[in-house]
Amino acid sequence: MALNEALKDFSIEGKAALVIGAELPLGAAAAQILAEAGANVMLASQEPGTGDALKELAKKIGALGRKAAVKIQSAITRADLSACVDLTVKQLGSLDIAVNALDVPFFAPAEASDDTAFEKVLENNFKTVWMACQEAGRSMVQHGGGVIVNLTSIMAERGVPNGSLYAAAQAAVLSLTRSLALEWARKGVRVNAIEMGWVEDERSPAVKDEEFAQTLVKYLPEQRLLKPEELGGALLYLVSPAAAYVTGQSVAIDGGLLCRV
């Protein structure tokens, strides 16, 4: 009884959530956590080959007693994102929570990165998030409110050699978050970000590049990589009524990395 009192504003029972990038480790973890906390979830993927994995995830969410729907597309275009939003409203009844887990790591020396790389990295990591926020935000403003969480990286705050484009795109997501939060502050839409540290993700150089990974892990305050599901507590806090007074902010989950020298 007393416990319910303490946890009640963390509940998102019956809310409709859209996770864009649900095929990625962080997106999949986010979807599962939202479902555990009571939400029905639309899983949107940008990878045509990920249907089976997403159906598996949808099954797990179904086993929790929540509704889950899957949408796979070949690329993230505005039309696709708009369709995701419409489909969420149609299948789950509303769009209350949107989590943008879109992310394609890119590391290369600056002098070897051409204009095509620039366009690709900024499109994959920033333009898609901008479009997703716009489409989700439009629907939320129309329907009286909602919450958006953009997943970004601590590279938004720190430079990384060979990461010039990728880190700049992450910083752009953080900046986008702040301005949208102010623009929609009185329209009932909160917009926040989570900055992730080095995550266990096979696409990340922290896993893929063995030599780099070995040195990196020794440098981390806890000397280990972050597991995707460790974003759960912060994500649930931000999307739930518990954070009704929090907007335009970011939470870094990095095991203390940002505060070391």
Add this chain to the structure above:
Amino acid sequence: MILDSFKLDGKVAIITGAGRGLGRAMAVRFAQAGADVVAAARTLAELEQTAEQVRQTGRKCLIAQTDVTRSEQVNAMAAAAIKEFGRIDILVNNAGGYHKGMGKRLHELTDEEWREGIDTNLTGQFYCCRAVITQMLEQQGGKIINIASGWGLRGGKNVFAYACAKGAVLQLTRSLAVTYAKKNIYANCIVPGIFEGAAQYFQGGKFIPIGRIGRDAELGPLALFLASNASNHLNGAFITIDGGGLAGGITPTGVFPRLTETAEA
């Protein structure tokens, strides 16, 4: 399940400045989540009211009348907590706030006013951390939550000792995080905006993007998140709860550039 990770069953939390406002809100929320509470502050009558609210949830509350600027009193507070409950899992450094000299320009401040501001808002947090960390090391874990302020991140007109102390609280937190990371002791900061206690100075919060002053009870869930296993791996961070105030600030709220030609093109 994710919601269970927010519970504090079997944990013991010390909260300073627990006699009113944000401190009381956190004490009650922690108790609702299952923790026993050590409520510390200078004013006994206020602590008794907090204790009554904590006990109504079915949890225990130890009153520790403490001036956090006096290290012997802080050490006695920690000792009393260990004697009563046998452990300390959570410390919330919430005591602090207004001090003599706030509102004065720098050249008008006396030595005494400066020291009071720093002692109340920084040194007290140091004393409290020092008093509990040995116990947390023995237990191989703990959570420290330091309360900073928007003035720890931005300058304030005629706010000197307070702003300097709160800025230093962020640094205290970061160094704690780096020093004890491998010992399972996590230290994080809350940066509150304008809440009920200061409402009278801020015209109902018209200038805050979200359009209102924060409610004291709204701090409870954030503190609970940082005190619980839900925030494991979050370390040395600060989380701002201010209705969007610090996300902006380079234009007055409600004043912003109009649509430009290039935006339409």
